[in-house]
Amino acid sequence: MVRYWRYCCVLVLLFTCVVNGLRADPEVGMSRDELVVRYGDPLSSMTVGDREIATYDSGKVVLQNGKVLSCDFSAKAGSPKVAERTVSPSQPLQSGWLTDFEKAKIQASASKRKMLVLFTGSTWCPACIRFEQVIGRSPQFLQAAQKNFVLVKLDFPREQLPMNSKNLQLAQRYEITGYPTLISMRADGQGESQVDVFAALNKPQAEVETMIGLLGAESGAKKPQGKTILFVVAGLVAVVWWFKRR
Secondary structure, three states, rough: OHHHHHHHHHHHHHHHHHHHOOOOOOOOOOOOOHHHHHOOOOEEEEEOEEEEEEEEEOOEEEEEOEEEEEEEEOOOOOOOOOOOOOOOOOOOOOOOOOHHHHHHHHHHHHOOEEEEHHHOOOOOOOHHHHHHHHOOOHHHHHHHHHEEEEEEEEOOOOOOOOOHHHHHHHHHOOOOOOEEEEEEEEOOOOOOOEEHHHHHHHHOOOOOHHHHHHHHHHHHHOOOEEEEEEHHHHHHEEEEEEHHOO
């Protein structure tokens, strides 16, 4: 009987090591692409010379020439989130939204995520401004959305865009007729599906939660972590039963 429990302890230890390995801090030398694949896009990023400081909810990562130089993930899961701030409409969306559609496709393909493309008029469209203030800059929204999507913002300011503008060409390609428009699509730019922005904007005090729910439906809801743990425990029990039968 003691031998069987030793086997169980070993299995539990291996499972714990695997889980901790998946949650480990970024290793020195890891490429930026690997960092994004594992942890998602940073909430903010600042470049100084050949160095980049990427900020996540868990802390900061310093990269040099596209490689992780150091990591300070001092804030652990479950710590208080950064308080949301009201930002004037003239300021851009919080870092985490790309503005280059082609680069976003490459990043989405590398990280095996979809793209979430926002067509917006950030300087003149009241609904667009409200979306950016209430949802687009929300750390809660960014953290949830970047797990399954690469975020892209295509802006259409009041000034008329030239006919050869990439943003205008994309608006014509996806038949955009109003703003804001939010579209989910595959990394190749196909299989687009429109997300109902106004379903979230029309829910005062619950805009972010509603939008996260809409994105969950787009990406396919993941199994709750509790079920995963239940399956693991059931597997361990099955192993113990098998050893007893021998």
